[in-house]
Amino acid sequence: xxxxxxxxxxxxxxxxxxxxxxxxxxxxxxxxxxxxxxxxxxxxxxxxxxxxxxxxxxxxxxxxxxxxxxxxxxxxxxxxxxxxxxxxxxxxxxxxxxxxxxxxxxxxxxxxxxxxxxx
Numbered sequence: 190x191x192x193x194x195x196x197x198x199x200x201x202x203x204x205x206x207x208x209x210x211x212x213x214x215x216x217x218x219x220x221x222x223x224x225x226x227x228x229x230x231x232x233x234x235x236x237x238x239x240x241x242x243x244x245x246x247x248x249x250x251x252x253x254x255x256x257x258x259x260x261x262x263x264x265x266x267x268x269x270x271x272x273x274x275x276x277x278x279x280x281x282x283x284x285x286x287x288x289x290x291x292x293x294x295x296x297x298x299x300x301x302x303x304x305x306x307x308x
Contacts, residue, residue: 196295200235200257203288207231207264210277210285218276227267233260234292251303258296265289 207227214224234257241253268289272282 196292196299197235197238199288199295200238200292203285203292204232204235206285206288210281214271214276220276223267223271223276227264227271230260230263230267231289233257234264247303247307251300251307254296254300254303258293258300261289261293261296265293 210231211224211228214220214227237253237257237260241250241257244250244253265286268277268282268286271277272279277285
């Protein structure tokens with residue numbers, strides 16, 4: 190399985206977890222602002238990876254991955270904020286943050302490889 194396929198699958202599974210987290214924040218915690226932020230950034234990671242599959246050029250492909258990386262970094266921020274404001278507990282934070290950090294590492298590696306191949 191290619192790295193991009195693994196990244197695609199992991200980002201999708203992460204998005205599913207983020208959707209569940211958003212439902213929890215909205216319905217159980219009655220948090221109506223932050224849930225929208227993390228839902229948007231957390232699901233955008235995989236959406237951009239999927240969008241890159243039909244990129245018009247290598248530069249467009251790399252650009253989509255760079256934007257996905259930015260969304261992953263933003264998601265890490267929202268996760269930290271949710272933990273530090275006691276909307277999510279340490280166990281949930283740790284699990285989600287590890288997944289997010291793994292996506293960040295994979296995106297950085299993929300982007301670096303693509304740039305090296307095209308220089």
